[in-house]
Amino acid sequence: MTATPDLADRYLAAWNATDPAAxxxxxxxxxxxxxxxxDPLADVAGRDGLDATIAAVQAQFPGFVFRLAGPADAHHGQVRFTWHLGPEGAEPPVTGFDVAVTDGDGRIRTVLGFLDRVP
Incomplete structure (x- = not known):
């Protein structure tokens, strides 16, 4: 299945979900x-590891949100996108980009993250 740019929106929604069950x-x-x-700061495998990583980032940056920094680019089974992390409506102190690779069912199986700007 071909990845589509909306995959980046769903990906960031997971990173922004602060309720553990959601x-x-x-x-x-x-x-x-x-x-x-x-990414440069984490190397995890499995949903448990990813979920714990997301929770740790949220704890490190309380009140910050991820948002796309431009359009996502997708082809075949992969999507790449640049993101910002910061307070809503303020200059983001963290910027990076990710490449997500999907499986045959459109689920993400690999994420390669890069940090362009960190505090």
Whole structure:
């Protein structure tokens, strides 16, 4: 299945879900059971590891939200997008981009993250 740009919106919705049960439901719906997530600060496998990573980022940056920094670009089974992390309506202190690779059912199985600007 071909990845589409809306996959980035659903991905960021999971990262922005602060209610643990709601976040877990999004993680289970969007990511494969054996998902891998790698960025300069984390290297985790499985939904439990990803969910814990999201919770840790939320704890480190309380009140911050992820938002797209431009259009997502998708082809075949992958999507790449740039994102900002910061307070709503303010200059974001963190910027990066991710590449997500999907499986045959359109679920994300691999995320490769890069940090462009960090505090």
């Amino acid at each position: 976040r877990r439901a999004l993680v289970e719906a969007l990511f494969t059971e054996d998902v891998t997530y790698t």
